[in-house]
Amino acid sequence: MKKKLACLLLAACMCLSLAACGGSGSAASATPAASDAAETPAAGGEITIGTISPNTGSLAAYGSAVTTAVDLAVEEINAAGGINGSQVKIVNADDQFDPTECLNAFNSLVSQGIGLIIGSVTSGCTSAITDAANEEQVCLLTPSATADSITTVDDYVFRACYADSFQGAIAAAYAKQSGYTEVGVVYCAADTYSKGLYDSFNTACEKYGVTVKAVESTASLDVQDYTNQFASMVKAGVEFVYAPYYYDVIGPYIVTQARAAGYKGIIMGADGYDSTPDYVVDGADLSVFNDVYWTNHYDPADTSDKVQSFVKAYEAKFGATPNAISALAYDAVYMYKQAIEKAASTDATAVRDALADTSAVYTGVTGTFSLDASGTPTKGASIISFTSEGTTVTTKLVDVVKELPQA
Amino acid sequence: MKKRTGKGYIINTAVIAVIIVAFAFIKSAFGGNEQFRLIIVPSLWQCCYLIILAASLNLILGFLGQLSLGHCGFMAIGAYAAALISLAFQRAGVFTEKAGPAFVLVLIGCILAAGILAALVGLLVGIPALRLKGDYLAIITLGFGMIIVNIINNIPFAGQEGLSLGSASASLYKNGLGFGTASKVTYLWVALIVTLICLTMMFMFIRSKYGRAIKAIRDDEIAASASGINTSYYKIFTFTFSAFFAGIAGALYACANATLSTSSFAFTNGGILNSTFIVVMVVLGGMGSLTGSVVSAIVMFFVNYQIKNGLWVKSLPGFLGGIFAYPMLVYAIILIAVIMFRPRGIFGTYEFSLLNFVRDIKEHRAKKALQKAGNKEAKSND
Numbered sequence: 001m002k003k004k005l006a007c008l009l010l011a012a013c014m015c016l017s018l019a020a021c022g023g024s025g026s027a028a029s030a031t032p033a034a035s036d037a038a039e040t041p042a043a044g045g046e047i048t049i050g051t052i053s054p055n056t057g058s059l060a061a062y063g064s065a066v067t068t069a070v071d072l073a074v075e076e077i078n079a080a081g082g083i084n085g086s087q088v089k090i091v092n093a094d095d096q097f098d099p100t101e102c103l104n105a106f107n108s109l110v111s112q113g114i115g116l117i118i119g120s121v122t123s124g125c126t127s128a129i130t131d132a133a134n135e136e137q138v139c140l141l142t143p144s145a146t147a148d149s150i151t152t153v154d155d156y157v158f159r160a161c162y163a164d165s166f167q168g169a170i171a172a173a174y175a176k177q178s179g180y181t182e183v184g185v186v187y188c189a190a191d192t193y194s195k196g197l198y199d200s201f202n203t204a205c206e207k208y209g210v211t212v213k214a215v216e217s218t219a220s221l222d223v224q225d226y227t228n229q230f231a232s233m234v235k236a237g238v239e240f241v242y243a244p245y246y247y248d249v250i251g252p253y254i255v256t257q258a259r260a261a262g263y264k265g266i267i268m269g270a271d272g273y274d275s276t277p278d279y280v281v282d283g284a285d286l287s288v289f290n291d292v293y294w295t296n297h298y299d300p301a302d303t304s305d306k307v308q309s310f311v312k313a314y315e316a317k318f319g320a321t322p323n324a325i326s327a328l329a330y331d332a333v334y335m336y337k338q339a340i341e342k343a344a345s346t347d348a349t350a351v352r353d354a355l356a357d358t359s360a361v362y363t364g365v366t367g368t369f370s371l372d373a374s375g376t377p378t379k380g381a382s383i384i385s386f387t388s389e390g391t392t393v394t395t396k397l398v399d400v401v402k403e404l405p406q407a
Numbered sequence: 408m409k410k411r412t413g414k415g416y417i418i419n420t421a422v423i424a425v426i427i428v429a430f431a432f433i434k435s436a437f438g439g440n441e442q443f444r445l446i447i448v449p450s451l452w453q454c455c456y457l458i459i460l461a462a463s464l465n466l467i468l469g470f471l472g473q474l475s476l477g478h479c480g481f482m483a484i485g486a487y488a489a490a491l492i493s494l495a496f497q498r499a500g501v502f503t504e505k506a507g508p509a510f511v512l513v514l515i516g517c518i519l520a521a522g523i524l525a526a527l528v529g530l531l532v533g534i535p536a537l538r539l540k541g542d543y544l545a546i547i548t549l550g551f552g553m554i555i556v557n558i559i560n561n562i563p564f565a566g567q568e569g570l571s572l573g574s575a576s577a578s579l580y581k582n583g584l585g586f587g588t589a590s591k592v593t594y595l596w597v598a599l600i601v602t603l604i605c606l607t608m609m610f611m612f613i614r615s616k617y618g619r620a621i622k623a624i625r626d627d628e629i630a631a632s633a634s635g636i637n638t639s640y641y642k643i644f645t646f647t648f649s650a651f652f653a654g655i656a657g658a659l660y661a662c663a664n665a666t667l668s669t670s671s672f673a674f675t676n677g678g679i680l681n682s683t684f685i686v687v688m689v690v691l692g693g694m695g696s697l698t699g700s701v702v703s704a705i706v707m708f709f710v711n712y713q714i715k716n717g718l719w720v721k722s723l724p725g726f727l728g729g730i731f732a733y734p735m736l737v738y739a740i741i742l743i744a745v746i747m748f749r750p751r752g753i754f755g756t757y758e759f760s761l762l763n764f765v766r767d768i769k770e771h772r773a774k775k776a777l778q779k780a781g782n783k784e785a786k787s788n789d
Contacts, residue, residue: 096715112718124670
């Protein structure tokens with residue numbers, strides 16, 4: 001019995017120490033700001049905004065990107081006197097990048113009486129809660145779910161990012177512009193985001209007269225071996241491959257394995273490539289990351305005041321360069337602020353009506369934009385490339401596309 | 408003995424009837440309550456399919472003694488089958504809104520069809536797979552789970568087309584059997600009654616000639632076959648029977664979630680719903696105890712839910728709160744604790760029964776007392 005107790009104690013210690021190490025990262029950084037906000041005496045009541053993000057699981061970096069950026073925005077807003085004199089409070093819920101958990105998180109926020117929600121980060125999770133948001137008449141503003149089917153006309157769902165039909169088309173236009181007439185695609189058939197981007201890329205390729213010569217798919221987003229897929233790309237002789245995945249496989253697996261399989265051409269991706277430089281394998285040959293391009297919502301190196309003040313404030317607070325998800329989450333908070341001020345109310349339906357107004361112009365870190373009838377911003381995208389410099393991978397802005405080129 | 412079994416059935420039916428009536432009262436009293444609508448009812452739905460899933464896997468794992476790691480594959484088949492059939496009926500105009508007898512009939516038909524299709528696939532997989540034992544069977548079933556996910560992805564009308572889309576018009580929520588918050592309350596009885604029927608069927612199976620046969624196979628396959636039990640027949644039958652219930656659990660999952668994506672059924676899925684986690688549930692509850700599986704499914708769901716959404720977690724002091732930011736660590740601690748102090752799981756092979764509960768406790772106490780007396784005697788003899 002004593003031995004067992006000792007074992008258990010040791011195991012518990014191990015877990016606790018792990019948690020303590022990790023806690024200094026996302027979890028700890030998320031809590032202080034929230035409690036600060038709660039402690040400051042509210043002038044005209046309190047506005048509670050809920051956030052849903054994948055704080056744990058394979059996309060945990062997106063979770064902390066959202067929680068940190070939202071904290072930063074809320075801190076700024078509260079320091080400047082809040083929204084209509086009320087202080088803002090954030091309640092965060094974790095969806096683990098799983099649709100079922102996302103619905104649970106959503107229900108839990110709504111049952112706390114929260115009518116304004118920012119979330120979730122990924123298209124797969126967000127699509128699980130859009131119908132619930134409409135049924136419960138709760139405002140849902142997703143920072144980064146790009147799938148086309150997320151927003152429709154006359155509903156409670158809005159977003160701060162462009163949709164996949166635009167993002168995939170930009171990649172196709174870039175392929176044509178760079179002179180590639182035959183391209184290949186490697187995508188995940190099981191994921192709303194990856195499949196949506198493939199569809200829009202495919203449609204745009206037809207429009208631009210680019211042939212999609214080879215298509216390969218994987219069963220899930222976290223497959224760890226892509227050698228066969230890229231070997232068949234090499235076999236098909238394509239020099240441009242569109243691979244819409246998330247950073248957690250791009251850094252460690254896809255790029256390295258594609259080069260190992262003998263593929264030397266361009267790998268093009270979408271906003272899921274953001275954060276990749278933090279996830280490359282130490283000691284690996286990083287020159288493989290040359291010729292990797294991706295579309296993004298903003299470029300942290302942009303010299304405009306808005307971007308630079310955000311990047312500086314974020315770096316000062318959290319000691320890291322904010323990624324696009326952070327920028328979008330930050331913008332989402334300010335979109336709510338503008339909508340609440342316009343509606344002069346925090347009632348979900350009133351805020352929804354304010355957001356549905358297509359004439360409202362939002363000036364955010366990711367550009368100046370207004371929402372279209374379905375609730376999707378019309379704004380440009382940045383095309384960014386990776387370059388390897390010794391032991392790190394850096395990003396470089398290639399082009400900013402405001403509008404899709406004509407066929 | 409016969410009389411006693413009959414008495415047991417009567418007691419259980421009476422208790423269930425009382426619970427259902429009580430629940431109907433709660434529903435009418437709190438139906439409009441936010442907490443009830445948004446927290447309790449969705450939780451009950453999730454508990455229902457987890458219970459069916461864990462209990463059905465226990466038939467293979469605990470009673471037949473074979474390790475199957477592809478149980479979520481059967482669930483995926485059930486979920487997609489139910490969803491697609493409901494969409495087909497909607498297109499055919501059998502029902503237009505989620506109400507009325509036509510819809511209820513379609514719903515029950517979908518749930519049954521889901522089970523039957525999963526059972527058919529279970530039969531097809533079981534015939535070659537059950538020639539193998541132990542690790543090899545585990546590998547085959549593991550592979551099967553992955554294959555199913557791949558096949559569903561690549562079926563043009565199932566993979567991504569319409570079943571995982573959000574607000575878009577083709578979604579399961581709008582046209583199929585996907586339930587929103589309000590209809591989850593309305594149709595809660597479906598989930599509860601389906602779960603009850605499934606559990607009853609499994610209990611009857613375990614107590615029948617079949618149950619005794621598969622327990623004999625678990626304990627000693629050679630001895631069982633020497634006594635004239637057709638082992639392959641019983642093994643394949645149990646596998647199929649278990650797949651049937653996994654399919655039904657899948658149908659309930661499709662109702663509760665209103666969107667389907669195969670990543671939820673993938674082996675590496677990070678949430679509570681993956682084949683390994685179901686195995687963990689069975690082991691935790693006790694291999695060979697259906698009531699154990701029921702309890703552990705509820706406990707695991709509750710732990711998972713509370714860690715992520717419980718309000719008390721947020722009020723924990725910083726250090727403890729830090730652990731709860733990582734739900735997997737908490738599961739790990741619970742698992743280690745349970746397996747260390749009760750290697751046979753919470754219930755072991757004990758079946759909780761209302762009829763025998765008092766008697767069992769008395770017997771247990773008497774046994775303990777006897778043991779203590781024996782120990783004392785041994786000590787005084789020294």
